[in-house]
Amino acid sequence: MFDLAANIRSWSDLLRAKGDLSEPDIIELENHLKDEIDDLITIGLSTEEAFLISVKRMGNVHAISKEYSKVSTENLWKHLMLNPDGALDSGQNRKYIAMVIIFSLVSGTLFKLPELFGLNLLDSENGVLFFKNISFFILPFVAAFFLIKHQSPWKTPAVIGGIFALAWLLINLYPTYSPNDTEFLTALHLPLFLWLITGIAYMGINWKTTKARMNFIRFTGESVIYGTLIFCGIIVLAMFIQAMFFAIQINASWFIQNYLIVYGASSAAMITIYLVETKKSVVENFAPILAKIFSPLFLLVMLVFLGVMIGSSKSPFIERDYLIAFDFMLALVLGLVIYVISARNPHERNTVFDYINLALILTALIIDGIALSAIVFRLSAYGLTPNKVAALGENLVLLVNLAGLAWLYIRFFLNKFDFKKIEVFQTSYLYVYAIWFGMVAFLLPILFGFQ
């Protein structure tokens, strides 16, 4: 006996397995098939005949799903991993993968190189030295990857390479005196500054356009997310190795510390860059979903924090160290806000997520205002220190950015203009960040006599 229901199910499972169709799409197609089968049965065909003919009329499952993939908005990894030739031609793709492997190995080895001269960067006493230089082990390769990919004319690589070399020389030539505040600030701001420089390599000749910059912002956000995921995977692997070898009384931690983590980190960075970059050319990406999951959560946390802070009338800014940590939290929120903007379809009408985003901006603005007043108070009470100047600058830069966004968002809600204006503002504001990061990394040490 022919089991019609089971056969229809296995047909739709075939479509499901292709991964390009959403569940409603599949229900729609399935119902089409059922309608057709019903009609064929009424004109006298057997169930099995009706099924076979209907399936034939529907057409090739592979072709259908491929058509869907061109319009569907929810596929990401599948395309990239299972069917890379759709997005890139395979020769090209192989070239990129080769580049990823070579660059990861070179970057990991470069990291190990100082050990030959008895300088282990992973020793805790070299901590600041390590942090100061960490960007030079990874970012030049990321930049090189994009420059080769875009086949940029010689001028761009020369300028970017020049900036990297100059930065490297400067920060390693700078002396440092106790309590090493400026050195620490340099270590903190240099990677951010160099990331923006790497961004120029990413954007290529269009680096001045809003669209390219928006892409770069989205790219940054996704790199952070995927990079974290991949690195977590490596840590799980490390723990696994540790546990397995421990079971046979062998201590594998020297291997993990000296090799797995070093090469793992460098390859995690390169693989992330590759994945996020190739994914860009696939129909849709992950950004909108992530943005929608995390912006309400962040808003909730910020609101609760603000409420508790006011309710218990405790200021988190009494301790000097918290100030900078707090700035990073604000920066994270701002990053999320910008990421949401970059993930947004600019032609869409305002949605509930735009309101959440505005609420997030306003909350961050209030917290930033409180932080700023605390810093100004500390400045007037205890005088200038590098940390305070950096914190003050950071908060001002953030404040202006947040205020600008809030203002534009409100005007956008009042239907004064296009969403595009918000993007233009945000992408132009990247200049401010680049200048500020550069100043803290290179200028502040000189101003404060390298203390």
Add this chain to the structure above:
Amino acid sequence: MNVSKDLIAASAIPFILAILKQEDSYGYAIIKKVKELTADELIWSEGMLYPVLHRLEEKNFIESYWQGSEKGRQRKYYRIKEEGLTELDMQKKQWDIVHSALSKTWLNLIKKKEEFQYV
């Protein structure tokens, strides 16, 4: 006679829009209508209708809503929008141009044949 694939693909959008202009409809009914109109001469790979509907929806020409049928089957109905009507008009004009140009050509061919026969 089998109509070529390219021609079928090209005519799919005006067909769908024209059918939806008469009344809201769902996938299977649209296919049935096309078969009826063309006396089974135009053979669509039926599954291919849906990606096209998706694309039309994305382009804002049509919109969709779900409605249950008498058999309890959920059906996705499509409704034509203002933009879709404009598009249909444009497509109609384009097809008219091709059609009238081709008709003239056919007519000339026939005339020539007749002259040839009289000589």
